[in-house]
Amino acid sequence: MFGEMSMYDFIRGPLVWIAFLVFILGTIYQVVRFYRLSRPKERYQVRVPFGKPPKEPDESPAEPELTWWQCVKLSVVGVNPVMVSVTTVFHLALVLTPLFVLGHNVLLDLAWHASLPSLPEAVADGLTMIVIAGGIFFLLRRIFVDRVRAISTAYDYVVLLIATAPFITGFLAYHHLFDYDTVILLHMLAGEIMLMAVPFTKLVHMPYFFINRFVLVHENTLGTGGSRIWR
Amino acid sequence: MSSNSQAPINHEEVRQMLDHHQDKMKTALRVCAHCSLCADSCFLYHVHDKDPRYMPSHKVINSLGKLYKKKGKIDRAGFEEISEIVWRRCVLCTRCYCPLGIDIPEMIAFARSICRSQDVYFQWSDLEQPAE
Ligand code: HEM
Ligand code: HEM
Ligand code: SF4
Numbered sequence: 001m002f003g004e005m006s007m008y009d010f011i012r013g014p015l016v017w018i019a020f021l022v023f024i025l026g027t028i029y030q031v032v033r034f035y036r037l038s039r040p041k042e043r044y045q046v047r048v049p050f051g052k053p054p055k056e057p058d059e060s061p062a063e064p065e066l067t068w069w070q071c072v073k074l075s076v077v078g079v080n081p082v083m084v085s086v087t088t089v090f091h092l093a094l095v096l097t098p099l100f101v102l103g104h105n106v107l108l109d110l111a112w113h114a115s116l117p118s119l120p121e122a123v124a125d126g127l128t129m130i131v132i133a134g135g136i137f138f139l140l141r142r143i144f145v146d147r148v149r150a151i152s153t154a155y156d157y158v159v160l161l162i163a164t165a166p167f168i169t170g171f172l173a174y175h176h177l178f179d180y181d182t183v184i185l186l187h188m189l190a191g192e193i194m195l196m197a198v199p200f201t202k203l204v205h206m207p208y209f210f211i212n213r214f215v216l217v218h219e220n221t222l223g224t225g226g227s228r229i230w231r
Numbered sequence: 232m233s234s235n236s237q238a239p240i241n242h243e244e245v246r247q248m249l250d251h252h253q254d255k256m257k258t259a260l261r262v263c264a265h266c267s268l269c270a271d272s273c274f275l276y277h278v279h280d281k282d283p284r285y286m287p288s289h290k291v292i293n294s295l296g297k298l299y300k301k302k303g304k305i306d307r308a309g310f311e312e313i314s315e316i317v318w319r320r321c322v323l324c325t326r327c328y329c330p331l332g333i334d335i336p337e338m339i340a341f342a343r344s345i346c347r348s349q350d351v352y353f354q355w356s357d358l359e360q361p362a363e
């Protein structure tokens with residue numbers, strides 16, 4: 001069956017479905033795997049190492065109360081404001097744009113007669129440029145900031161390319177730069193590679209961000225302090 | 232140095248220790264985005280003029296990460312390098328902050344256990360005495 005199928009047909013046909021299946025099932029697999037390898041932790045066992053110290057007798061000087069602004073200045077937002085702003089905008093645009101791009105919703109409508117609302121094309125195009133700009137920022141950082149370069153390998157550059165390639169090619173397609181047929185084929189391939197890479201590269205931080213920060217119990221857990229520990 | 236024996240490294244024993252915790256440790260190593268945001272949370276990084284080798288993720292990647300990458304097949308000299316990282320460059324104060332919630336001290340503590348199992352550990356007597 002595949003023997004007669006051209007590369008072109010494969011990329012725009014079966015590989016689209018394969019990519020979405022790998023992405024969704026792979027992500028579910030990662031979450032299920034975590035739950036199988038962890039166990040609930042009883043609430044009363046939770047350590048709160050940096051909780052408020054017990055109230056001191058009156059003679060001792062009071063603990064200085066931090067204002068909310070001092071708390072912000074001490075947090076990652078205050079220490080790395082540029083990086084945190086760029087990465088927040090980058091991630092929001094990266095996740096939301098493909099869902100509301102007209103080109104995608106037209107295809108969905110053709111296939112299922114159902115689609116999400118679409119952003120105005122100029123807005124989607126702007127968000128696409130924001131993702132590309134964020135990618136360039138991360139690239140420059142990786143090359144020129146000592147501490148980032150010190151932990152970078154080819155793998156980090158490849159993953160950055162995998163994450164941004166759908167946006168670069170989507171941008172080229174929308175603006176009909178270069179040969180449209182080739183570019184749109186590359187776009188589909190790039191999108192498919194990105195989806196399949198999420199569960200199996202460092203992009204697996206998508207599910208693990210939530211697991212690490214809200215479910216696992218440790219010093220930096222957010223919310224209610226987490227509920228599970230590794231077996 | 233910090234080796235307290237000259238016996239060859241028992242690679243089988245090291246591999247068993249690595250395997251025993253591989254689910255959580257390898258997952259943490261994979262999830263790390265190599266973003267460097269943990270650097271500023273480590274006081275030793277600041278004390279050493281922002282030397283990248285004191286960044287928490289740098290320490291983990293070059294100790295535990297190296298052990299997993301080489302599947303434990305590291306010679307005694309390599310173990311001594313790792314012990315230098317996990318004892319001299321980190322005091323396990325647990326103040327490091329990672330936006331992705333990676334538990335760095337836990338990984339460094341595990342690398343210490345592996346070193347100890349091979350009789351490689353830090354001794355105060357190894358430190359050069361400061362000149363009077
Ligand atoms: C896997 C199958 C995919 C198909 C068949 C597909 C198809 C398309 C099509 C037909 C367009 C419109 C191009 C035009 O206006 O002429 C488009 C645009 C776009 N696609 Fe995809 N796409 C896929 C995956 C992805 C993925 C995974 C992402 C991002 C993660 C993505 C991001 C974009 C963006 C950002 C644009 C808009 C670019 C702009 O307006 O500047 N696509 N895509
Ligand atoms: C939706 C949940 C996600 C969350 C909460 C999240 C969070 C994070 C965090 C905290 C970092 C570490 C450093 C930084 O802020 O840059 C990071 C890095 C990164 N993320 Fe995500 N992420 C998510 C999804 C994704 C997805 C779906 C992709 C791509 C397909 C992606 C691509 C990247 C890349 C490329 C980096 C590394 C940037 C660099 O090279 O320094 N993220 N993410
Ligand atoms: S440990 Fe966390 S903060 Fe440090 S480089 Fe890895 S993902 Fe970034």
Ligand code: SF4
Nearest residue numbers: 273321322324325327
């Ligand atoms: S536990 Fe180690 S790496 Fe983390 S802040 Fe303390 S000294 Fe630095």
